[in-house]
Amino acid sequence: MAGSGQQVVVVGVTKKVSPHRQSRNPVKPKRPGQALLSLSAAAMALPAFAVNQPTETEVAVKSSYYEEDPIRASEEVVVFGDPERYTIKVNQFYLLKPIGANWSLTFDYANESMSGASPWGAVADDEGNQQLIMSGASIDDSRNKVEGTVTRYLPESAWSVTLGGSREHDYRSDYLGLAWIQEYNLKNTTLAIDASYASDELTPTDASDFGRIEQADKTSRSLAISISQILSRSQVAQVGYGVTKRSGFLADPYKLRDVRPDQRLEHRVSLGYLQYFEPWGARLKAEYRYFWDSFDIKAHTTSVSLFKSLGQDWDVEPRLRWYEQSEASFFALGDRYDLPLTVAQSSDARLSSFGAWSTGFSINYTRDVMKVGLSYDRYVSEPSAGIGSPSGHRALMRYELLSLGVRFRL
């Protein structure tokens, strides 16, 4: 090896360009750092790096506060009970842990505590106007839900098994889910199939005092299929179809008079679209769902959200949602006690025709491994904006939801 001080002579070479070859200048980077980014992204496709499995452990907690508006209206509307509606506090915990090179585990816990009044029933006066009978004293209830998922990752697919349970003092639900994901076209196309089964048991409180059913069972079986397709480097679209069959006691046991069929078949078709706008650091998400079921209910749901980065650490996401549904075939504005108990009827607001606007906003701050987010949503029902002629229900929902969450990726 030449020591210092010794000059190494190298021939000055004049570049002779062969006539067969076009000498191209190297790609001039449009932005500094492009070569590094470009090669790093390219390298990610290599099998050494291309593992589907998440590489980081994720832990998230979220606390939320939900409050419904009291029934707006004069005393003529609420003939009994408390016009104050529900307030709910929710605490959630989430953990995602990669295990070895091919597995991951997800754990999900939620605790809800709710209090407030809800409609027991309604009567319709001679002009067809509704008057509400609300539950009296505040209902205090809490719900705990635990769920775990195990996922196995394969080079171009993954499958997962989910087990979960939800417990309230008057309601128990246990469920099982299976999911399969398969990728095609250099992972540009993803097919997902989900199947689930839930077995629920109701044991309404004060059953004998109010003539409620003392115990009832309900099962739900669902199957969904969806296809997600990458359209370009910044666009993705998704289409899906799902079907659910519910059987058993489907009515609301706390209503004064609520009789529903013992089977319900639900269908839904969904479309989704994502687009990223690189110059603005912004992302548009649009989703649409059409729902129809054997209760004769049809519903359209449309939502749009815009995500925008603000500098390195902050981002905001305003969103908008429009929902409209038609009324169930057996919906009645006022309860009819003259009809036998074998005839389906319900004055439940959730089965009436209405529309609802929801507007919301999230703001997030990311620093190192931590991300903090605050979000607010306001949901307002429009009684006359449903599908078909308006039902005119007066216990339609308006609520506010505020959430604060923290997420760590380690």
Place this chain on the structure above:
Amino acid sequence: MGSPCEVWLHGASPDLLSETGRWAEAEALRLEHKYSRYRDDSLIGRINARAGSGSRTPLDEESMQLFAYADHCYDLSGGVFDLTSGSLRALWHVGRETIPSDQEVALALRHVGWPSVEWRTGELRLPNRNMAIDLGGVVKEYAADTIIEGCLSRGVRSGLVNLGGDIRCMGEHPEGGPWPISVKHPFETGALAKLLLDHKAIASSGGYERFIDIDGKRFTHIIDPRTGWPVDGLAAVSVVADQAIVAGSLATIGMLLGVEGLDFLNESGADWIAVDQAGQIHGAIISN
């Protein structure tokens, strides 16, 4: 790999470490056997043997992705990063006594040209009998990445892989802190740069270790596939990046571009250091 290789793993469980170490060694050998151009039974050996015959060699997913990556490097470098340029080495072989004529160079360049290689269909065909593919540079660095990523997913979180001067490390040095690395100076004894690597890779490209002398003039062994002549300008380039394959490609492209390579490296976004033939140092590697 043709050069000294070592793998250092550090952790609490001796069983896990030795098992992982065995896997790492087996994996390095697997990649070497599969992609070596010196073996008749390797993928590259078979591809090169069939050059010009019209027959196609099927590529598996890993090979496909490596060629796709090399193709990307070809575009990014304006054509200097060319897997088929190895055949130019035969032109500028050790022991050659005269400088090649223009006709000899033009003839040699007819067997060079990555765009003419058919590979996108999943089967590779070299159209010309004297064409040959050499993945040697890329595979060595890829092996370093494969080993590190494999160790991480097996639960071994501290270690260093050094395959012939291409280094990638993870976690902490056994005595604590990042891994201390020194980069050899091409001409002088002692280090060109000393740095601490924290979960990163450093790769070096240098023509100073092999060269040929013709008529008292010294030529490097790195040939510019656009012109058919050895490059001048840089004696050594080292680049730091998160992946060894990225660091290696940037170092190779920088080296192949000669003096133009300094601008490319400067704008690449990576930390780099280079020494030109006059001994002047360019760039700087900042310890992270």
Place this chain on the structure above:
Amino acid sequence: MTSKMKCTWLFVCLLTLAGCQAVAPWEREVLAKDEMSWTSDPLGQTLEQQVHFSKEAASGGLGSAGGGCGCN
């Protein structure tokens, strides 16, 4: 079925007019962003689905699963 045929078939299902050029793995840096996934906030999504399930007749859709509650 060749890759191109599969792609065409899926197009019909997707009811989309966009072109179907496969995006190579090394052009995925935008698609890899959090905000470009269908569920970037699993807890938020679960909560929102729960609220809507208890207030509206329609349920389910893209990315949902889970059991029941006494709220509906």
